[in-house]
Amino acid sequence: MTPNAFLEHLNPEQLAAVTLPRQSALILAGAGSGKTRVLTTRIAYLIQTGQVSPAGVLAVTFTNKAAKEMLTRITGMLPINPRGMWVGTFHGLCNRLLRAHHREANLPVLFQILDSQDQLSAIKRLMKLLNIDDEKYPPKQVSYFINNAKEQGLRANDVEALDETGMRYRDLYAAYEQQCQREGVVDFAELLLRSYELLNRNEPLRLHYQARFKYILVDEFQDTSRFQYEWLKLMAGKDNVVFAVGDDDQSIYAFRGAHAGNMQTFLREFAVTSVIKLEQNYRSQGNILDAANMLIGHNSERLGKNLWTAEGAGEPIRLYAASSDFDEAQFIVDEIRALVGEGVAPSHIALLYRSNAQSRVLEHALFSASIPYRVYGGLRFFERQEVKHALAYLRLIANPEDDTALLRVINFPARGIGARTVEQIQEAAREQGVTLWQAACKRGGKADTGKGVPAFVMLIEAMRRETTGLNLAEQVEHLLHASGLVAHYQASKTEADRIENLEELVNAATAFLNEYDGERTEEMPDALTAFLTHAALEAGDNQAASGMEAVQLMTVHAAKGLEFHSVFISGLEEGLCPHENSMFEHDGLEEERRLMYVAITRARRRLYLSFAQSRMLHGQMRYGIASRFLNEIPEKLLKTINAPQRAVDASPAWEEPRTQRTESESGQSFRVGQNVMHPKFGNGVIVHCRGRGADAEVEVNFRQGGTKRLALQYAKLSPV
DNA sequence: GTACTCGTCATTTTT
DNA sequence: TGACGAGTAC
Numbered sequence: 001m002t003p004n005a006f007l008e009h010l011n012p013e014q015l016a017a018v019t020l021p022r023q024s025a026l027i028l029a030g031a032g033s034g035k036t037r038v039l040t041t042r043i044a045y046l047i048q049t050g051q052v053s054p055a056g057v058l059a060v061t062f063t064n065k066a067a068k069e070m071l072t073r074i075t076g077m078l079p080i081n082p083r084g085m086w087v088g089t090f091h092g093l094c095n096r097l098l099r100a101h102h103r104e105a106n107l108p109v110l111f112q113i114l115d116s117q118d119q120l121s122a123i124k125r126l127m128k129l130l131n132i133d134d135e136k137y138p139p140k141q142v143s144y145f146i147n148n149a150k151e152q153g154l155r156a157n158d159v160e161a162l163d164e165t166g167m168r169y170r171d172l173y174a175a176y177e178q179q180c181q182r183e184g185v186v187d188f189a190e191l192l193l194r195s196y197e198l199l200n201r202n203e204p205l206r207l208h209y210q211a212r213f214k215y216i217l218v219d220e221f222q223d224t225s226r227f228q229y230e231w232l233k234l235m236a237g238k239d240n241v242v243f244a245v246g247d248d249d250q251s252i253y254a255f256r257g258a259h260a261g262n263m264q265t266f267l268r269e270f271a272v273t274s275v276i277k278l279e280q281n282y283r284s285q286g287n288i289l290d291a292a293n294m295l296i297g298h299n300s301e302r303l304g305k306n307l308w309t310a311e312g313a314g315e316p317i318r319l320y321a322a323s324s325d326f327d328e329a330q331f332i333v334d335e336i337r338a339l340v341g342e343g344v345a346p347s348h349i350a351l352l353y354r355s356n357a358q359s360r361v362l363e364h365a366l367f368s369a370s371i372p373y374r375v376y377g378g379l380r381f382f383e384r385q386e387v388k389h390a391l392a393y394l395r396l397i398a399n400p401e402d403d404t405a406l407l408r409v410i411n412f413p414a415r416g417i418g419a420r421t422v423e424q425i426q427e428a429a430r431e432q433g434v435t436l437w438q439a440a441c442k443r444g445g446k447a448d449t450g451k452g453v454p455a456f457v458m459l460i461e462a463m464r465r466e467t468t469g470l471n472l473a474e475q476v477e478h479l480l481h482a483s484g485l486v487a488h489y490q491a492s493k494t495e496a497d498r499i500e501n502l503e504e505l506v507n508a509a510t511a512f513l514n515e516y517d518g519e520r521t522e523e524m525p526d527a528l529t530a531f532l533t534h535a536a537l538e539a540g541d542n543q544a545a546s547g548m549e550a551v552q553l554m555t556v557h558a559a560k561g562l563e564f565h566s567v568f569i570s571g572l573e574e575g576l577c578p579h580e581n582s583m584f585e586h587d588g589l590e591e592e593r594r595l596m597y598v599a600i601t602r603a604r605r606r607l608y609l610s611f612a613q614s615r616m617l618h619g620q621m622r623y624g625i626a627s628r629f630l631n632e633i634p635e636k637l638l639k640t641i642n643a644p645q646r647a648v649d650a651s652p653a654w655e656e657p658r659t660q661r662t663e664s665e666s667g668q669s670f671r672v673g674q675n676v677m678h679p680k681f682g683n684g685v686i687v688h689c690r691g692r693g694a695d696a697e698v699e700v701n702f703r704q705g706g707t708k709r710l711a712l713q714y715a716k717l718s719p720v
Numbered sequence: 721g722t723a724c725t726c727g728t729c730a731t732t733t734t735t
Numbered sequence: 736t737g738a739c740g741a742g743t744a745c
Contacts (some may be wrong), residue, residue, distance in 0.1 A: 060735085061733065062734070063735085064734090064735085089734085090735080091734085091735045092735085107722095113735090115735075116733095116734090116735080173744075187735095188734085188735050189735095191735085192735095224733095231726090252732075253732080253733075255731085255732060255733085255735085256732085256733060256734070342721090354728065354731070354732075354734070355730090355731045356731080356732085357730070357731085357736095357737095360736090360737090411721095414721065416721095418721085454734050475732060536735085537735065538735085539734080539735080555732065555733090556729085556732080557731095557733065558732090558733085579731055579732080580731090581732095582731080582732095591732095595732080616736075617730090617736090618729085618736065618737090619736035620736085670725060
């Protein structure tokens with residue numbers, strides 16, 4: 001291979017980014033502009049030209065999937081062993097760091113990682129122990145408080161408590177931290193905070209890593225949190241360079257801590273002189289890009305970018321105004337049929353929506369039409385309860401002091417250890433300042449009954465004995481049976497299908513083992529711990545097996561990074577998209593607009609937008625008006641599809657049928673769609689009319705205040 | 721211990 | 736409307 005073979009098909013901006021001399025840079029990469037390609041080619045280029053060895057590269061991504069993809073692409077370009085490179089998520093890299101230096105970080109060798117579920121149950125457990133009212137202090141709030149503090153780099157005694165409640169939360173944080181430390185577990189936020197503190201405090205170590213990682217590359221930079229940015233700064237030190245790739249227009253995760261403002265801060269603090277914009281889009285046709293550009297142009301806080309394509313305008317964007325959510329779904333089904341008839345593969349068609357609840361109507365319509373579909377979201381593999389139970393046994397083998405794991409399975413499958421007994425153990429453990437396991441061991445009783453605490457202790461000890469010397473997959477296999485989990489689910493009528501997942505867990509262990517043996521590292525001496533870490537850090541796929549040709553249903557968030565031949569964006573109504581809750585959030589509307597932008601730019605060739613005038617939501621009929629975002633797309637790009645007169649949307653039988661217009665007693669006439677003014681509620685749009693004369697009623701969707709039903713006789717409505 | 725009822729709640733989600 | 740958690744009755 002010639003030195004620069006992989007540079008050949010890059011466009012000028014991509015090439016400039018890839019071959020940039022050693023300096024910090026910000027690559028503003030629009031949707032579909034070849035972002036991943038630039039990132040991976042940059043790494044390959046740096047190594048190929050001898051500017052850095054693989055060991056000098058640190059690349060951060062946001063999902064494990066992205067990390068994997070990156071490694072695959074790099075090794076596809078260069079015949080190198082990727083081991084030396086550090087490519088992974090923030091959490092994955094922090095884990096690696098803490099494993100390698102667990103002693104300095106004050107952690108046990110085999111520390112375990114708590115996922116959010118585990119964290120919450122650990123908090124609940126703690127609060128029960130401390131006898132704290134969980135009505136007054138909801139465990140969810142407590143976990144939010146703790147994670148929030150950690151995200152700001154604050155330990156419990158750094159937290160300022162302004163009042164009684166604040167003090168309570170702070171104390172809970174402190175107690176929680178003690179509990180974690182005692183049990184040798186860390187939560188997600190702790191991974192980041194602990195490794196930050198480690199590097200910050202330990203100068204030789206910090207200098208070591210700063211000397212090592214000459215080049216730091218960050219993917220999806222707009223999704224970094226404030227603390228992750230601080231972490232990067234610490235890692236980079238004074239001399240290293242950061243190559244940040246991101247798109248402020250695609251920042252849709254502010255609600256979980258992403259801070260797109262990091263981009264501006266980065267420009268300033270790293271004295272960035274090279275900002276390269278990748279604006280050529282290789283995905284969508286012209287009309288789609290124009291719509292996206294026009295829409296996002298309504299946002300004010302932007303670094304500024306305009307996507308363009310070398311391809312033609314393509315088809316117009318289709319807009320459908322449905323009378324109801326049911327009608328909307330029916331329309332989508334009809335169009336999918338037509339598309340598939342034209343030869344579009346179902347898997348290249350996506351149905352996007354703002355919130356998961358919207359999928360139901362769509363699923364129903366698809367199901368009735370016998371169109372195969374697949375819904376993304378929901379439980380992931382390692383989050384399933386049967387898998388969690390099995391993992392808890394694994395965790396106990398690795399470390400019986402893991403109280404969270406112990407509580408999970410001490411009586412599952414049921415072995416006659418009731419809540420009262422568990423409380424006694426907890427009480428004893430608290431009094432003696434020991435872990436539950438130690439307390440359980442001390443607890444006397446007949447062990448030969450096969451029941452009760454002694455039997456449980458013996459079971460775990462026997463498991464430890466019997467699994468030593470076995471490989472990971474064999475260990476998993478063994479304890480699935482020894483624990484009684486398999487027998488339990490086999491005996492159950494309703495949960496027998498969970499066995500499949502348990503079997504899948506053995507497969508996952510086998511697969512993991514194969515990979516792990518190939519890449520055994522100094523940081524991960526123990527396959528069992530490595531597997532448990534893998535399970536916590538990477539929750540696995542949302543659905544077990546699919547791969548079948550099926551239409552793809554998902555939220556807009558879940559669609560980020562994907563592309564489809566045809567995309568349907570449904571539910572484009574005020575209150576849904578933009579979501580009503582976003583109105584109270586800082587930057588809320590702009591984030592919603594970015595969400596819409598992400599949705600639009602998923603489409604390659606065909607894009608459908610639709611909204612429904614009525615929609616069943618939370619068991620109640622809601623009447624909506626078209627999303628403001630639709631008005632922000634130039635009409636010339638849209639082709640409106642008229643609603644065929646399907647069945648008039650169903651009103652309950654006891655109500656007057658709805659009409660398009662009505663007249664008040666005084667003879668004033670109103671029609672659906674008309675803008676009106678109300679002295680108290682302000683401006684709004686009529687969405688439905690009912691009755692006439694003295695009975696005349698209208699439903700008005702007000703800009704502020706939502707939908708109201710008003711009797712014309714009393715309401716002082718005036719046309720605008 | 722389990723099966724049932726009742727009440728509550730309802731963006732978006734990765735690690 | 737419907738999913739889930741807590742609490743209650745057997």
